[in-house]
Each structure stands twice: as structure tokens, then as C-alpha cells.
Amino acid sequence: MCAAIMATKFPDAPKIGMVSLGCPKNLVDSExxxxxxxxxGYQMSADYAGADVVLVNTCGFLDSAKEESLEAIGEAMAENGRVIVTGCMGDEADLIRAKFPQVLAVTGAHQYEQVVNAVHDASPPVPNAFVDLVPEGGLKLTPRHYSYLKISEGCNHRCSFCIIPSIRGDLVSRRIDAVLREAEKLVAAGTRELLVISQDTSAYGVDTRHEARSWKGRDVRAHMTDMARELGQLRTAEGRAPWVRLHYVYPYPHVDQVIPLMADGLLTPYLDIPFQHAAPSVLKAMKRPANEAKVLDRIHKWRSICPDITIRSTFVVGFPGETEADFQYLLDWLDEAQLDRVGAFRFEPVEGAAANALPGAVPDEVKEERYQRIMEKTAAISAAKLSAKVGRVLPVIVDEVGEPDEEDGSIGATARSQADAPEIDGNVFLRDVGEGRKAGDMIDVTIEDADEHDLYGVPV
Structure with a gap:
């Protein structure tokens, strides 16, 4: 009997390759x-050659992102030939099929069932009841120690430069108990940093009128503040609070309520707020809230409550109608706001965006010149803020441990502080971390040096 079982040869499972482009929300879709x-029953392939089907999860936010997506589709077609396209560019199926008529299927953003059905059609699964196929918590495309927690789909805003609502629809919030259950499972499976993402985290639950659900014997609302408070109660297997980082937070009034949670250590003192601009006329043209003065007052108040708070944002330069005076207003606003982390983008017309019809297009060379000026400004602010951390002891999370040095055997590591989100912010480069360290370790380090974007330190 046992010998017969041991001799049984199970059929090979079909293999899937995945190319995931764009933002963390797309990455969660891919996962x-x-x-x-x-x-x-499918297996994963690390390369084109070993895959029976390749999935390309596309980004369509900007024309440059669409070009990158089309290049990725072309590469997958050339290297493999059996390709299914999904994601934000799925709404442009005619364009994709005109350029690549042999693609097997095209589906839209977060259309999970359609994608899976397309894979089943292209390469049917091979049932195998003897194998445990899915690890606890599901498959992840990020390192084990951090995970993205998507709380909603879509967006109710109609910013003139953005086509996300036409791609992903209006706001659809997940049930609060489902969000908290997923977070709990992720932490139990080894996640030590949760990155809360959506198109508009502050609006979470608006579409359900903040419907309450039972969680741990009590009712919890589908509301950003309630969610944040509950996430702050999670603990790792070692009894430590995981870092909980809030992304894509619009500065609605109730955001003020999460700052004390940061001061109390329940949330990572970090807010990612997409301000986009500061000049009132540009914000109006963008169809964004034009309350930049009140926002400055609130930033000062947030820092008085939680001095270590890190505020990250992104800005668009060269928006149609942006004058030199508007741009200088933005630079002056940044001097006052002293944001810790800043990214900037040159405005790009995107097919379907209302901003394309606005007058006053800014020449490319002016966009470039303004982009360089804002990056110079924000780099100087960042350098000063990081320099002020030299000599302090900060907690960090280790992302990667290097090999021992051939000469003296010392081991370095790449880590991040609470001010650094993965992939988009800076790093803390460590020396002499000693043996036995691994990715996901949370340790205290003394900061020894700094530059415009990164810190350098040594474990305490």
C-alpha cells in the first residue's frame, strides 16, 4: 500500500509567470x-521560459506608465507568446489587441475571477488533493516581514488629472472585520510592518456609512480612525507591536484623530498625504481642496502632538495654467511645511483626463526646470532633517543582510526607520550588525551620519 503510494507520479502542474507593474494596489491585486x-493547483514560474502562461498586470495612470506596460506585454509575447493582460490598461483592450493580436485575454483592474477563468481556459489546472498548495496568509510578492493591506477599491474624487475612477470605479470599502482578520493573519504569518493602502484611505467606509461589524466581541466601525485604533492592538509572536503605516491619506478633519495614536505608539508616526500642489489657483484647476493655509496650521499642530511624525507627499509641476508665481508659491509653502519626504512628477496628459482640455499648457523645458528646482528644494529640507537625527538612537527594521567582508568579516545591512516606507523613501545603512541578523529583525541603532536621503548607523 505504502509502496504503491510512493510510486505514484502526480501530473505536473501548469506554471504561471507574473509581471506586476504600477503601484502597491496593483501588487496586492497580483498577490x-x-x-x-x-x-x-498552479505552480509559479520565475522566468518566461518555464511558464505555461504569463500574466502582465498593467498600469495605466500616466501615458509613460502605459508605454511601460506595452513594453512589458511585448517582452512577454516575444519571450513566451502565451500572455494574459490584466490591470488598469484592461479598459483599453482594443489598443492592446491592435498592437498584440495574439494575446490570450484582456481583463480590467481587480477583475480576479475573469483573470483566473482566462488562465483556466488557456492552461487548465491539474487537480492534486495530496498537496497543500497555499501557505497561511496567501502568496506574497513582498518580503515576508512587510505586507500591503488594501482596505478599499476605487475613488469618489474627480481630480482633473486622474483617470483612476474611470478605471477602478467609485469607492468600494471592504468590511472592517475582513480587513482586521486579514491584518491579524498577516502578522501571525510573520509580517512586522503593515502598509495600509487604497485610493483614499481617509474615505474608508464612507460608501457603507461606516457600517459597524463585530470584532473580538465588540462593534467596530468601518472608519479610518477605528481601523487604525484596532490595528494598533495587534502584536507579533514576540509580543511587539507591528509598524502600521498609513498611505494615501487625504487631510480630512478626522485625520487629526490618528495623530494621538501615533504619539502613543499604536501607529507608526508617518502620514502619506497626496497634496499635489499648494497654489490655490492650481488646486482649483486640479479640482482638489484649496485649503493649504489651514493644512499648514494642522501640520504644526500634528508636530506639537507627535514631534517624530514623518509627513510624505507628492506634487505635480507644470500643470496646465501653472504660472511662475504659482510655482514659487509652492516652493514657499514647502519652506513653511518642511515636509520630510517629497516626490515630484512632471505633468503628463493622460487620455481621458479632464486636465487635457485646460488652457495654458506648460512647455516641457519649463516643466523640467521646475522639477529640478523642487527636487533641489526638497533635498535640502530632507538633508537638514536627517542631519538632525545624527546621534539619536532609532528603531529600524532590517530589509537585507549582507555577506561578511572578506578582509575583516564585518557584516552590513540595509534597514529602514519609521520615517521610511519601502521602495519609496530612504534607507538606514548599518555596519557591524553581527552574525545571526535576518530580514525582519527590529533593532535599535545609533545614527552616525546622514546625507540627503539616507541615514547611516550601527546597532546599539
Missing amino acids: RILTKLRSD
């Missing part, structure tokens, strides 16, 4: 698709 396919 969900792969988790479902893994549960259906």
Missing part, C-alpha cells in the same frame, strides 16, 4: 490572483 491560482 490575490496568484493566491487563487495557487489554490487551484
Whole structure:
């Protein structure tokens, strides 16, 4: 009997390759698709050659992102030939099929069932009841120690430069108990940093009128502040509070309520707020809230409550109608706001965006000149803020541990402080971390040096 079982040869499972482009929200979509396919018996392929089907999860936010997506589709077609396209560019199926008529299927953003069905059609699964196919918590495309927690889809804003609502629809919030259950499972599976993401985290639950659900024997509302408070109660297997980082937070009044949670250590003292601009006329043209003066007052208040808070934002330069005076207003506003982390983008017309019809197009050379000026300004602010951290002891999370030095055997590591979100902010480069350190370790370090974007230190 045992020998017969041992001699049984199970059929090979089809293999899936994945190319995931764009923002963390797309990455979460990719993880969900792969988790479902893994549960259906598929294996994952690390290269084109070994894949029976390649999935390309596209980004369509900017024309440059669309070009990158089309290049990725072309590469997958050339290297493999059996390609399914999904994601934000799925709404432009005619364009994709005109350029690549042999693609197997095209589906839209977060259309998980359609993607999985397309894979089933292209390469049917091979049932195998003897194998445990899906790890606890599902498949992840990020390192084990940090995870993205998507709380909603879509957006109710109609910013003139953005086509996300036409791609992903209006706001649809997840149930609060489902969000908290996923977070709990992720932490139990080894996640030590949760990155809360959506198109508009502050609006979470608006569409459900902040419907309450039972969680741990009490009612919890689908509201950003309630969610944040509950996430702050999570603990790792070692009894430590995981870092909980809030992204894409619009500065609605109730955002003020999460700052004390940061001061109390329940949330990572970090807010990612997409301000986009500061000049009132530009904000009006963008169809964004034009309350930049009140925002400055609130930033000062937030820092008085939680001095270590890090505020990150992104800005668009060269928006149609932006004058030199508007741009200088933005630079002066940044001098006052002293934001810790800043990214900037040159305005790009995107097909379907209302901003394309606005008068006063800014020449490319002016966009470039303004981009360089804002990056110079924000780099100087960042350098000063990081320099002030030299000599302090800060907690960090280790992302990668290097190999021992050939000469003296010393080991370095790349880590991040609470002021640094993965992939978009700076790093803390460590020396002499000693043996036995691994990715995900949370340790205290003394900061020894700094530059415009990164810190350098040594474990305490």
C-alpha cells in the first residue's frame, strides 16, 4: 500500500509567470490572483521560459506608465507568446489587441475571477488533493516581514488629472472585520510592518456609512480612525507591536484623530498625504481642496502632538495654467511645511483626463526646470532633517543582510526607520550588525551620519 503510494507520479502542474507593474494596489491585486491560482493547483514560474502562461498586470495612470506596460506585454509575447493582460490598461483592450493580436485575454483592474477563468481556459489546472498548495496568509510578492493591506477599491474624487475612477470605479470599502482578520493573519504569518493602502484611505467606509461589524466581541466601525485604533492592538509572536503605516491619506478633519495614536505608539508616526500642489489657483484647476493655509496650521499642530511624525507627499509641476508665481508659491509653502519626504512628477496628459482640455499648457523645458528646482528644494529640507537625527538612537527594521567582508568579516545591512516606507523613501545603512541578523529583525541603532536621503548607523 505504502509502496504503491510512493510510486505514484502526480501530473505536473501548469506554471504561471507574473509581471506586476504600477503601484502597491496593483501588487496586492497580483498577490490575490496568484493566491487563487495557487489554490487551484498552479505552480509559479520565475522566468518566461518555464511558464505555461504569463500574466502582465498593467498600469495605466500616466501615458509613460502605459508605454511601460506595452513594453512589458511585448517582452512577454516575444519571450513566451502565451500572455494574459490584466490591470488598469484592461479598459483599453482594443489598443492592446491592435498592437498584440495574439494575446490570450484582456481583463480590467481587480477583475480576479475573469483573470483566473482566462488562465483556466488557456492552461487548465491539474487537480492534486495530496498537496497543500497555499501557505497561511496567501502568496506574497513582498518580503515576508512587510505586507500591503488594501482596505478599499476605487475613488469618489474627480481630480482633473486622474483617470483612476474611470478605471477602478467609485469607492468600494471592504468590511472592517475582513480587513482586521486579514491584518491579524498577516502578522501571525510573520509580517512586522503593515502598509495600509487604497485610493483614499481617509474615505474608508464612507460608501457603507461606516457600517459597524463585530470584532473580538465588540462593534467596530468601518472608519479610518477605528481601523487604525484596532490595528494598533495587534502584536507579533514576540509580543511587539507591528509598524502600521498609513498611505494615501487625504487631510480630512478626522485625520487629526490618528495623530494621538501615533504619539502613543499604536501607529507608526508617518502620514502619506497626496497634496499635489499648494497654489490655490492650481488646486482649483486640479479640482482638489484649496485649503493649504489651514493644512499648514494642522501640520504644526500634528508636530506639537507627535514631534517624530514623518509627513510624505507628492506634487505635480507644470500643470496646465501653472504660472511662475504659482510655482514659487509652492516652493514657499514647502519652506513653511518642511515636509520630510517629497516626490515630484512632471505633468503628463493622460487620455481621458479632464486636465487635457485646460488652457495654458506648460512647455516641457519649463516643466523640467521646475522639477529640478523642487527636487533641489526638497533635498535640502530632507538633508537638514536627517542631519538632525545624527546621534539619536532609532528603531529600524532590517530589509537585507549582507555577506561578511572578506578582509575583516564585518557584516552590513540595509534597514529602514519609521520615517521610511519601502521602495519609496530612504534607507538606514548599518555596519557591524553581527552574525545571526535576518530580514525582519527590529533593532535599535545609533545614527552616525546622514546625507540627503539616507541615514547611516550601527546597532546599539
